[in-house]
Amino acid sequence: MSKLKEILSKKIEDHRPRTTRLVKEFGKVKIDEVTIDQCIGGARDIRSLVTDISYLDPQEGIRFRGKTIPETFAALPKANGSKYPTVEAFWFFLLTGDVPTQKQVDDVAAEWKTRQVVPTYVFDAIRALPRDSHPMVMLSVALLTLQKDSKFAAFYGSGKFNKMTAWESVYEDASDIVARIPVIAAFIYNLKFRGDKQIAIDPKLDMGANFAHMIGQKEEYKDVARMYFILHSDHESGNVSAHATHLVHSALSDPYYAYSAGINGLAGPLHGLANQEVLDWTMQFQEKYCKGVEPTKELVTKALWDTLNAGQVIPGYGHAVLRKTDPRYMSQREFCLNTPGLKDDPLFKLVSMIFEVAPGVLTEHGKTKNPWPNVDAQSGVIQWYYGLKEWDFYTVLFGVGRALGCMANITWDRGLGYAIERPKSVTTAMLEKWAAEGGRKLS
Ligand code: AMX
Numbered sequence: 001m002s003k004l005k006e007i008l009s010k011k012i013e014d015h016r017p018r019t020t021r022l023v024k025e026f027g028k029v030k031i032d033e034v035t036i037d038q039c040i041g042g043a044r045d046i047r048s049l050v051t052d053i054s055y056l057d058p059q060e061g062i063r064f065r066g067k068t069i070p071e072t073f074a075a076l077p078k079a080n081g082s083k084y085p086t087v088e089a090f091w092f093f094l095l096t097g098d099v100p101t102q103k104q105v106d107d108v109a110a111e112w113k114t115r116q117v118v119p120t121y122v123f124d125a126i127r128a129l130p131r132d133s134h135p136m137v138m139l140s141v142a143l144l145t146l147q148k149d150s151k152f153a154a155f156y157g158s159g160k161f162n163k164m165t166a167w168e169s170v171y172e173d174a175s176d177i178v179a180r181i182p183v184i185a186a187f188i189y190n191l192k193f194r195g196d197k198q199i200a201i202d203p204k205l206d207m208g209a210n211f212a213h214m215i216g217q218k219e220e221y222k223d224v225a226r227m228y229f230i231l232h233s234d235h236e237s238g239n240v241s242a243h244a245t246h247l248v249h250s251a252l253s254d255p256y257y258a259y260s261a262g263i264n265g266l267a268g269p270l271h272g273l274a275n276q277e278v279l280d281w282t283m284q285f286q287e288k289y290c291k292g293v294e295p296t297k298e299l300v301t302k303a304l305w306d307t308l309n310a311g312q313v314i315p316g317y318g319h320a321v322l323r324k325t326d327p328r329y330m331s332q333r334e335f336c337l338n339t340p341g342l343k344d345d346p347l348f349k350l351v352s353m354i355f356e357v358a359p360g361v362l363t364e365h366g367k368t369k370n371p372w373p374n375v376d377a378q379s380g381v382i383q384w385y386y387g388l389k390e391w392d393f394y395t396v397l398f399g400v401g402r403a404l405g406c407m408a409n410i411t412w413d414r415g416l417g418y419a420i421e422r423p424k425s426v427t428t429a430m431l432e433k434w435a436a437e438g439g440r441k442l443s
Pocket of ligand 1: 308313
């Protein structure tokens with residue numbers, strides 16, 4: 001058993017009595033109520049999911065294992081010669097809640113090296129797809145292709161399935177997925193956008209650095225990858241990708257089925273695809289409004305209103321939970337401001353101008369509950385600066401990061417034996433009846 005798995009085993013054992021006690025002794029204690037608004041409006045704000053891996057406060061933003069983004073970056077051991085932690089250190093932290101020692105990070109890195117080689121049949125399956133398939137389709141197919149070797153599925157089918165130890169095979173699949181997904185992503189990028197010029201894994205490098213190496217990027221991009229994957233990892237459990245993964249796994253579908261579902265949800269323009277949409281919007285803006293002229297706040301304001309008046313959303317702005325600027329946006333903005341070249345980049349300047357103008361326009365428009373930027377408003381600019389100009393790849397990068405949160409969560413889901421998810425639906429006539437009666441009569 002790996003060192004990390006041993007630690008996790010103890011953590012899960014220690015945690016189980018807390019969950020059991022809550023259900024047995026306090027199972028009927030009420031923590032929320034549901035309105036018709038919430039029922040029709042996407043179950044917004046209904047407290048009905050449990051995770052200890054991250055928590056999203058509407059004002060403050062995300063905390064990973066109780067730590068804000070700056071606290072997380074400060075606490076974790078750093079990559080060699082870098083201000084940023086390795087993804088390996090972050091994975092240990094997400095799974096256990098403990099800040100790892102350098103030795104523990106090295107153990108995770110060594111464990112990932114044994115897992116990261118992707119079988120050739122995965123590449124064959126990706127190659128068999130039409131080359132103009134969206135990169136997210138390729139990623140989802142790659143995950144499903146790996147399913148045949150799922151250790152969780154094998155354990156379930158072995159006749160020795162045991163609820164108490166089932167998490168161990170989820171851990172195996174989850175670790176395989178997080179170790180392999182950057183390699184698959186790099187393959188997709190090279191296949192689609194670099195004329196199939198593939199670069200072999202460099203086993204000396206940490207995950208972020210190896211990803212940069214495999215897509216032929218320069219030295220500085222190693223930190224971009226580390227930062228990007230960590231920032232996009234987890235956003236508590238209710239967002240579409242995390243929730244889809246949790247839901248599918250709750251049927252004891254293995255992690256490959258579950259994360260393929262998560263990836264499919266992430267591919268939606270209201271969720272992970274927004275990073276691609278932001279770049280698309282910005283490029284269209286430059287083409288339509290700035291022919292031969294510098295972008296100005298007036299031009300940006302006009303373009304924003306034209307988008308809203310056409311009934312479209314401003315990509316990269318708004319959030320279902322957050323009610324202030326996303327700290328993941330600020331973290332990436334800080335990276336841009338601290339990177340010579342990037343801070344004076346015309347696209348970064350334009351995105352900063354949108355940041356100055358859009359909240360006011362959206363407030364005046366009066367629909368969105370949160371006029372502030374989310375993570376996606378900033379992330380594409382950095383990729384673009386480093387030469388990743390093929391923006392339909394951006395959501396794949398999101399998917400590589402999000403794998404960390406989704407896989408950590410379902411490992412714990414199994415460890416704590418969470419039930420198959422099955423909310424109750426009602427009919428419109430029932431809602432109308434309860435509306436007329438001033439509420440459903442609860443016995
Ligand atoms: N531009 C224009 N209108 C917006 C808006 C935006 N950026 N954000 C929300 N609105 C509108 C909604 O469409 C809705 O209109 P409706 O009443 O006509 O349906 C109204 O404001 C109320 O919406 P809300 O309660 O503020 O937001 P929500 O929880 O329903 O949706 C989100 C949240 C993110 C889907 C939405 O803000 C949005 O579409 N943003 C743009 C896409 C985007 O950036 N997505 C990425 C989110 C982060 C992520 O998951 N990666």
